[in-house]
Amino acid sequence: MNLDSKIPQGPMAEKWSNYKANQKLVNPANKRKLDIIVVGTGLAGASAAASFGEMGFNVKNFTIQDSPRRAHSIAAQGGINAAKNYPNDGDSVHRLFYDTVKGGDYRAREANVHRLAEVSNDIIDQCVAQGVPFAREYGGLLDNRSFGGAQVSRTFYAKGQTGQQLLIGAYQALMRQVNAGTVDLYTRTEIVDIVMVDGKARGVIARDLVTGEFQRHFGHAVVLATGGYGNAFFLSTNAMGSNGSAAIKAYEKGAAFANPCFAQIHPTCIPVHGEFQSKLTLMSESLRNDGRIWVPKKKEDAEAIRAGKLKPTQIAEENRDYYLERRYPAFGNLVPRDVASRAAKERCDAGFGVGTTGLAVYLDFKSAIERLGEDAIRARYGNLFQMYEKIVDDNPYETPMMIYPAIHYTMGGIWVDYELQTTVPGLFAAGEANFSDHGANRLGASALMQGLADGYFVLPYTIQNYLADDISTPRMTGDEKEFVDAESEAKAKFEKLLAIKGNRSVDSIHKELGLVMWDFVGMARNKEGLEKAIERIAEIKKEFWSNVRIPGSGEGMNVELEKASRLADFITTGDLMARDALHREESCGGHFREEFQTEEGEAMRQDDQFAYAACWEYQGADKAPVMHKEDLTFEVVKVAQRNYK
Amino acid sequence: MENNISLTLKVWRQNGPKDKGRFETYKLDKVSTDSSFLEMMDILNEQLVNEGKEPVAFDHDCREGICGMCSLYINGRPHGPDDDVTTCQLHMRKFKDGETITIEPWRSAGFPVIKDLIVNRNAFDTIIAAGGYTSVSTGGVPDANAIPIPKVDADEAMDAASCIGCGACVATCKNGSAMLFVSAKVSHLALLPQGKVEAARRAKNMVAKMDELGFGNCTNTGACEVECPKGVSISNIARLNREFLKAKLAD
Known part of the structure; x- marks a missing residue:
């Protein structure tokens, strides 16, 4: 198995520029002769399909839903990171790169992450030009907030609906190309296999979910942007339809699957209520900006709460254990997700959990409401509070929310090289479907950044480097x-x-x-x-x-x-x-x-x-898979034990 | 507090677009009031599969009220008896023990039934394709802070942009009009300097497409605003009319 990562030459900060300066391009007349299949219409898929269409390629774009706008990127609440440094608080491309590698516990490829940080600023510019209504200050400029794992405020947001607004931006760009005739859209259509011709990915077999009919589609290249595989757990924060099947089809055709065990457990989800529960609902990490996480300090208080004899508001301040602030004074409630999740599990396993099951901790806004007033909190998190109240039937302005960790995101995925190409020539993977940028843990507000980086600013370059050798390959009819x-x-x-x-x-x-x-x-x-x-x-x-x-x-x-x-x-x-x-x-x-x-x-x-x-x-179906290694070397980042204390 | 309730369900079943369709009645016992409405539907389907029958087909995906996939006309209201929610956020605590619940698909000329409770809403995508965007391609755009936007405008644009494209507005309208949906997009973009440039052209093209696809006219009944799970305001329709009129006057 060839695991050549194709990292470009030169110092870290110049690799992407060097790549672009030396890559092959496809001229406009030839672009018209080339077909690209994009599977998925989330942030990565829609942005890639729209960009390819704008460039002049012929695109076929597939979604299992009735509309591209349903893709699960839409549910991301908190925000999107970029190294704009608008707040003048010391941010830079280098710092975003560094935080992401460190946050990923030094298991990501440095060169990919650096490129991600470099293009992050372009994403914000692009989205604003599309009309994404990001939150603004009274002066008319963009507002930022902070997120877990960072000491700067670099997160752009649109209320608690950032994913929705970014996806709608990409969806609108996509529909513009559908209207222009450069993108053919296939809704309610699922990819059931990848077609290989002479060792290259040359198309897909699709199934029309309305008629049950099978279809054959040719493409000079195939891009999978099909999201993660968290629903292997049945209960997760993923949408009901989110699935990892396209990635598994790629794996079965010879694409390496990298770091499958790296799954993110999100610390702030609404706890499980019963055996018929169908999914878990996430409460945005942004809530940890103002919410304080605690459990009772005394076991007997926790027991009384579980038995319904005591309310959280009756526990005096000195009898509360703000365990994240206690254990991690430097980052407090804003430690990265993996750290916060494990700390919640530790307290609950030790018998301090709350809720009827004992598998919950409190996320309390009392001190933020006292400090800023209820209106300020409503302006920041109103829709999240409403969502919580509809599900749990509790008013979080008056009583603390209850939260517990749940499966949320998968950092692992299809292995890709620097060009986002898998080990199968002509098969690319973008967004959550690939393994590239988040190492063993993803920082908050980085998924949206990666999805759009791959689709708007990476694939439009790297796919040309591949397709430039394919300009004389004639279209296949599907009857081969x-x-x-x-x-x-x-x-x-x-x-x-x-x-x-x-x-x-x-x-x-x-x-x-x-x-x-x-x-x-x-x-x-x-x-x-x-x-x-x-x-x-x-x-x-x-x-x-x-x-x-x-x-x-x-x-x-x-x-x-x-x-x-x-x-x-x-x-x-x-x-x-x-x-x-x-x-x-x-x-x-x-x-x-x-x-x-x-x-x-x-x-x-x-x-x-x-x-x-x-x-x-x-x-093979009943054989154990074989593991290969891509060694990670760190030229720039100093590898250390992560310390958020 | 959690309780268990028993229900009678009258559910619309229809094999395909050409099938006439009919109501079927099902009984369900011991449904937790903490369950969501769609979890109740899961329980029904599990029961049907175990009886060897075909489960009820219904659209759903994120189950947190944002993807716009879920629909359902429940006891005569789109998204059911609770306010400001989608069907997936509706919980069984809103129903009484022993109650009969009638469940139908969106019923509108613009949204033909595909199967059971699933309808075809591709018309919304077609309307967006007619002009619901800013005509900018990837790359070569100015810095995000190059044009300051008054906070009130940005906030108002955000409110209009919160439309999830579920179609409840069309389903509830006696005219089957898509004006709230179209106006939300026209407003969202017209309120921002980036979208203002093409505001008139956009309004004209989107309205023409809406008419072409067989959606009805708006007679200001306001039902759409009441049933919109995201509280999108009908003041957007007034803004659309202004933009549309401006476009027509310029012709």
Whole structure:
């Protein structure tokens, strides 16, 4: 397996400029002859498809939803980082780069992260030109706020709906290209396989989710921007439709899957309420700017609260344990997500948790309301407070919110080189679907930045370097043997699923998988548990392929069939995550191995053994994958234990 | 406080666009009042699958009120009996034990039924494609702080831009008009200097597309504003009319 990262020559700050100065380009007349398939319409997919269309390529863009605007990027609340340094508080490209590598616990590729920080400012300019209504000061200039893992205010935001506004900006740019005829949009259409011709990705097999019909699509290059695989856990903050199937198809065609065990557990989600819960709702990290996290200092108070005999507002100030402020005085409530999540779990495991289940901590706005007034808090977080109240039926202006960590984002993903190309030539991956920029832990407000960086400012350059060698490759019709065979294989898989006619619903098996993932591959992992998880996932796989029940047929819309085909891939993903977590005998970022912690319970990296990206190569349906390493070297950043104290 | 309730559901079932469709009645027991409405639908579907029947098809995705995917006409109201929420944010504590709940798809000429409770809302994308953007391409734009924008304008643009494209406004309108949706986009962009440049052209093109796609006229009943889960105001319609008139006068 060729894991050449293709990092350009030169000093870190000049690599991207050097790359652009020396890369191959495609002239306008040739762009018209080239087709690009973009899968996904989130921030990365929509921005890439729109930009390719503007440049003159022919684009086919696919989404499983009824409209590109539904992509789950829309749910991001807090904001987007950029190194503008408008507040004059000491920010710079270098600092954003440094914070991101450090926040990722030194498991990301420096050159990619530096490029991300470089283009961050262009993103903000682009979005403002599109009419994204970012929050502004009275002077008419853009407002910034601070986020976890940073000591500067570099986060741009649009109320608590930043993801929505950025996605709508990208969606509008995309629809402009649809209108111009450069982008063909396929809604309610799912990619079920990638077509390989002579060792290169040359197209996809798609399934129309309304009619059930299969389609063959050719592209000179294929871009996957299909998001993360957090729904392997069943309960996560991801949307119900979010899935990792396209990434698994790429993996099965030979694309390396990197660092699958790096999943982010977000500290501030609304706690689980019952067995029929379908998803978990995130409360933006921005709330930690003004909210203070605590649990009772005395166990008996926590017990009384759990029994419904005591209210949080009745606990006196001196009997509250603001444990983040206590443990991490320098960053306090704004420590990175992995640190905040583990600290919440530690308190709850020790018996200080609140809520009926004991799996919750408080996020309290009392002192912020006293300091700034209720109106100021309403202006900042009004829609989040309303959302909380609708779900929990509690008024967070009067009583503290209850929160608990939940699976939120996956840093791992398809391995890509500096050009965002996978190990399969012609197959690219962008946004959350790739593994590139966040290492073992992503900082808040960096996902939106990465998605748009990849789509607006990286792929439009790097894909040309690939396509420049393809200008004489004629379009294929889709009737070639490779396309016909790929379609037959995909059809056969769906028929196999329908033929099982077992006794269990898709969801019941998915929930079983989710529990195994949460118990053994969740916030704290150990060797014994991970070995058990691999065993249990194999059993679930067997159960699925022999006992799943899918009513209806393959003709017309069949939601259970869609879910079943995605679950088959989540089972593969779950197995990969567990194997990766088992092999990585260290704690770093979102990956916490109980065997590797300091006396104070902090994560202990093993840099001498694990300073690499673990890249898994598919070997066949019932064979264990093989791991390859991309060694990480750090030229600029000084590798140290992360310290937020 | 959490309770369990029993329900009778009258659910619209329709196999495809050409099927006539009918109501089917289902009984559900022990639904937690802390469940969301769509979790209740999950429970129903789990029950149907276990009985070997086809589950009810309905649109949903983020389940936190922002993607605009969920729809449903519940007891005669889009997004159900609670105010300022989407169906996915509606919780069962808003219903009584023993209640009968009628669940239908959006019913509007502009949104044909695909299956059961799922409708086709592609018309909204087509209207946006007709002009709901600023005509700038990637790169070569000025610095984000080059043009100061008064905070009140930015805030007002944000309020208009909070539309999630769910279609409740069309579904509730007796004329099947898409004016609230169109006006929200026209307002959002017209309020900002970046979008002002093409405001008149945008209004004209989007309104023409809306008419072409068979949406009805606005007669100012205000029902759309009441049912909008994001509280988008009908004052946007007044702004659209101004922009539209300006465009027509300039012709």
